[in-house]
Amino acid sequence: MDSAVFLIEFGAVVLALGLLGRVAVRMRFSAIPLYLLAGLLFGHGGIVPLAGSEDFIEVGAEIGVVLLLLMLGLEYTAGDLVGHLKTHAPAGGVDFVLNALPGAAAALLLGWGPVAAVVLAGVTWVSSSGVIAKVLGDLGRLGNRETPAILSVLVLEDLAMALYLPILTALLAGTGWAVGGLTLAIALTAVGTVLLIAVRYGRVISRFISSDDPEKLLLVVLGLTLLVAGFAQKVQVSAAVGAFLVGIALSGEVAEHTHHLLMPLRDLFAAVFFVFFGLNTDPETIPPVLLPALALAVLTAMTKIATGYWAARRTGIGTRGRWRAGGALVARGEFSIVIAGLATASGIEPALGPLATAYVLLLVVLGPVTARFTEPVAQRVIEWRKQRAAEPVVIDELLAHEAVQAAQD
Amino acid sequence: MTAPRMRTTPLPGIGVQYEITTRRHDTLSVIAHRDGTRTFNVHHDDDPDSCGLSMRLTAAEAMSLTDALLPDHNNPNLLHTSDYGLIAERVSVTGGSYWNGRVLGDTRMRTATGASIVAVMRRAHAIPSPGPDFRLRGGDAVIVVGTREGVDAAHGILERK
Numbered sequence: 001m002d003s004a005v006f007l008i009e010f011g012a013v014v015l016a017l018g019l020l021g022r023v024a025v026r027m028r029f030s031a032i033p034l035y036l037l038a039g040l041l042f043g044h045g046g047i048v049p050l051a052g053s054e055d056f057i058e059v060g061a062e063i064g065v066v067l068l069l070l071m072l073g074l075e076y077t078a079g080d081l082v083g084h085l086k087t088h089a090p091a092g093g094v095d096f097v098l099n100a101l102p103g104a105a106a107a108l109l110l111g112w113g114p115v116a117a118v119v120l121a122g123v124t125w126v127s128s129s130g131v132i133a134k135v136l137g138d139l140g141r142l143g144n145r146e147t148p149a150i151l152s153v154l155v156l157e158d159l160a161m162a163l164y165l166p167i168l169t170a171l172l173a174g175t176g177w178a179v180g181g182l183t184l185a186i187a188l189t190a191v192g193t194v195l196l197i198a199v200r201y202g203r204v205i206s207r208f209i210s211s212d213d214p215e216k217l218l219l220v221v222l223g224l225t226l227l228v229a230g231f232a233q234k235v236q237v238s239a240a241v242g243a244f245l246v247g248i249a250l251s252g253e254v255a256e257h258t259h260h261l262l263m264p265l266r267d268l269f270a271a272v273f274f275v276f277f278g279l280n281t282d283p284e285t286i287p288p289v290l291l292p293a294l295a296l297a298v299l300t301a302m303t304k305i306a307t308g309y310w311a312a313r314r315t316g317i318g319t320r321g322r323w324r325a326g327g328a329l330v331a332r333g334e335f336s337i338v339i340a341g342l343a344t345a346s347g348i349e350p351a352l353g354p355l356a357t358a359y360v361l362l363l364v365v366l367g368p369v370t371a372r373f374t375e376p377v378a379q380r381v382i383e384w385r386k387q388r389a390a391e392p393v394v395i396d397e398l399l400a401h402e403a404v405q406a407a408q409d
Numbered sequence: 410m411t412a413p414r415m416r417t418t419p420l421p422g423i424g425v426q427y428e429i430t431t432r433r434h435d436t437l438s439v440i441a442h443r444d445g446t447r448t449f450n451v452h453h454d455d456d457p458d459s460c461g462l463s464m465r466l467t468a469a470e471a472m473s474l475t476d477a478l479l480p481d482h483n484n485p486n487l488l489h490t491s492d493y494g495l496i497a498e499r500v501s502v503t504g505g506s507y508w509n510g511r512v513l514g515d516t517r518m519r520t521a522t523g524a525s526i527v528a529v530m531r532r533a534h535a536i537p538s539p540g541p542d543f544r545l546r547g548g549d550a551v552i553v554v555g556t557r558e559g560v561d562a563a564h565g566i567l568e569r570k
Contacts, residue, residue, distance in 0.1 A: 080419065145457070155421045
C-alpha cells in the first residue's frame, strides 16, 4: 500500500462525506442515503476507482459495524430490555409477522432460496432507531404519548437482532443443521448469560472499567469491545452481537462517558461502513432491481404503519396518535445495511446487495416523510369517509366531545 | 397541599419523561435527555397524545427556567432573625440594570444604607465578601444584610435601571 496514495484517497473520501453530511443537515434528513450514494459513485463500476484505500475502508467498515452496535447497546440497560420484553412482547411479534415475512416472501418469489429469504426478512424487518429518534426530535414529538410505543417496538427489534444475527451468520456460513444448531445454542447462551450478568453485576463490571481519565476509558472500552467482537466472530456468533452485548453490560456513568467519547469515532467509522457498502455495489446492478425494491418499500411502509398503529392502540393511544406512531416507524437504515452487508460478504445472491441498497435508499428518504404526513392524510381520509357515510365514528365523537369539554374548562 | 402526581416514563435511547397534570387539567412534561439538555412540552387539548409545544432547552437554559419556577424565588428573605431586627435578602441585578458592568464600590452601599453586601451569587456559585472593586454583571444576585429599612434602601439603589 502506497501511503501517499492511501492518504490522498481516504482523505478525499472522508472530506466528501463531510461535505455531503452538511448537505444532509441543510435538507434536514439523515446522511445515510448520501453516504450510500457516495459509495456507489466511488469504487467498482463507479467514476473514481479506489485502489489504494479499499483494504482500509473494508477494515474500517468492520469497526463501524462494531461501534454502531456497541453504541446501541450502551443506550439500554439490561433491566430496560428484560422489562420491555415482558410488557411489549406482543408488539414485537406483530412487528415481526407484518414486516419480516413480506421480505422473506419477496426473496422466495424472486427465486433466491431460503437463506436469501432470511436475509431479506431481516432487511425489511428492522426500523432505523437512529433515523427515527432524530425525526421525532425534529418534529417535536418526543413528548407525545405515542412515543413510548414507538420506542418499545425499536427496542424489541434491537434485542431480536441479538438472536437474529447469530442465526444469520450460521446460515450464511453454510454450516449444516447440526453445527447451525450448536452455533445458535452458543449464541443464545451468550446472550442470556450477558443479560443475566449485566442485570446482577452490571455495577461491578462498570466499576472495573470505570476511569476518570477519558483517554484510559476510551482505550479500555474500545479494546474490550473489539476483543469480544473478535471472539464472537470466531465462535460464529457475529462480531456485531458481541459488541452489542458489551454495550448492554456497561451501565450507568461508564455508559454515559463512553457514549460521549465514542460518538465521534462511531460517526466516522459508521460513515465509512455505509460508503464501503456502496463501494461493493456496482451502480449498474441497481436499475434492474429498482422495481422490486420499490414494490417492497411501498408494501413494507404500509405494514410498518399498521404495526405502529397496533402498538400504539395497545397502549391506549387515540386514533391520531396511532397514525403518527405508524408513520414514524417506516424508516429503515443502518441495520438493514448491516444485514445485507453480511450477506454480500458471504456472496450468496448477487442481486441482494443492490436490492437492499435501493430499498434502504428509498425508505430512509421516505421514512421522515411518512412520519410527518401519515396522520394528517389518515385524518383527511377518515373525515372524507365520515362525510360520505354520515355515520359518526364513536371514538372520534368521544374525542371531539372531550376536546370541546377541555376547551370549555 | 398535596404534591402533584408525577408520571415517569423511560424513553429507551432518549432519556426519561416526567409528566404532570395540573389541577386545571393541563398536561406538561419534561424530557430529561442524557446529554443534560431538556425538552419542555405542553400537551394539546384537542389531541391529548400530542404536544402543542415542544421546546429543546440547553442545560443552562433549563437551570434558569427551574430557578424562575422555584416558589420561594420571589420571596427574597433568606434569614429569619427578625428578633434582632436584622434581615438578609437577595436582590437581583438584571441585564438592563444601571449596575451591570459597574463596580460594587460605586454603589456606596454601606455609607448610604448601613446594609452590607455579604456575597454575590453568580450562576452556580457564590462569591463571598466581594470587595469594592468587584464588578457586577447582569444575572447576579446580591445578598444584602441589614435592618429592614437598610435592606429596603439597598433594593432602591441596586434596582436602579
